[in-house]
Amino acid sequence: xxxxxxxxxxxxxxxxxxxxxxLAGRVLxxxxxxxxxxLEVDVTLVRVGFVVLSLIGGIAIPAYLACWLLIPEEGSxxxxxxxxxxxxxxxxxxxxxxxxxxxx
Numbered sequence: 501x502x503x504x505x506x507x508x509x510x511x512x513x514x515x516x517x518x519x520x521x522x523l524a525g526r527v528l529x530x531x532x533x534x535x536x537x538x539l540e541v542d543v544t545l546v547r548v549g550f551v552v553l554s555l556i557g558g559i560a561i562p563a564y565l566a567c568w569l570l571i572p573e574e575g576s577x578x579x580x581x582x583x584x585x586x587x588x589x590x591x592x593x594x595x596x597x598x599x600x601x602x603x604x
Contacts (some may be wrong), residue, residue, distance in 0.1 A: 517537070517538060519571055520534050520537075520538075520571065520572055520573060520574045521533070521567075521571050523573065523574050523575070523603075525543070525595065527547070528568075529564075529568045530552060530574075531534065531564055531567040532546040532547045533546075534567075534571060534574075535567070551561075568580065593597040
């Protein structure tokens with residue numbers, strides 16, 4: 501029995517859906533749920549993949565942390581890394597103004 505569906509590359513472009521960490525149904529940071537939504541697969545598959553990769557070589561742990569820092573949350577365009585860099589920049593500006601105040 502043949503499949504009457506056209507091949508995936510002939511079906512046209514997918515609708516664009518930005519990669520976001522989910523808010524509802526999250527276990528830790530919503531990374532697995534966000535990746536599952538983006539890839540259109542079940543979230544259990546992504547979670548099992550993270551567990552298997554962490555047991556095989558531990559690569560899933562730094563990958564999860566990187567995704568946590570670099571993927572924005574639903575409803576936001578800012579990542580945790582953005583917020584961290586802004587805070588560090590504010591600290592440097594404050595330290596610079598204190599140093600300039602003492603130099604006068």
